[in-house]
Amino acid sequence: MVWKLDRLGRSVKDLLTIADDLHSKGIALRVLSGTLAGVYTPHGEGKFFFTVMAAFAELERDLIQQRTVAGLEAARRRGRVGGRPTVMSPDRLAAALARRERGESPSEIAKALGISRATYYRHINRGSAAGA
Numbered sequence: 001m002v003w004k005l006d007r008l009g010r011s012v013k014d015l016l017t018i019a020d021d022l023h024s025k026g027i028a029l030r031v032l033s034g035t036l037a038g039v040y041t042p043h044g045e046g047k048f049f050f051t052v053m054a055a056f057a058e059l060e061r062d063l064i065q066q067r068t069v070a071g072l073e074a075a076r077r078r079g080r081v082g083g084r085p086t087v088m089s090p091d092r093l094a095a096a097l098a099r100r101e102r103g104e105s106p107s108e109i110a111k112a113l114g115i116s117r118a119t120y121y122r123h124i125n126r127g128s129a130a131g132a
Contacts, residue, residue, distance in 0.1 A: 004034045006057035015054040087115055088123040096124055
């Protein structure tokens with residue numbers, strides 16, 4: 001069972017290969033939603049219709065990907081950066097570096113600054129490389 005055809009494979013070739021492999025093993029493929037909702041029939045009209053719908057699913061997937069990339073590029077040109085905001089300000093980084101110089105452990109530094117150890121390590125390595 002698959003929710004929608006485009007969730008099964010990335011290309012028409014993948015979808016046909018998967019569907020035919022399942023059928024050859026005696027496993028029925030059931031699509032739960034979309035135009036092809038129902039059971040896949042690998043003969044005649046069923047295979048033709050499946051192939052056409054697989055091509056549309058691949059086209060739709062490609063268009064979504066292109067729009068996403070274009071949207072991200074447009075946002076970057078406007079100065080927008082994706083992802084979560086950083087919790088490590090320049091002041092916190094300086095404090096972390098100073099505490100490290102005094103011999104405090106990464107766990108102690110992270111706890112004192114209210115950050116995770118992973119955040120400490122991610123930023124402290126950048127700060128050290130920058131000569132801070």
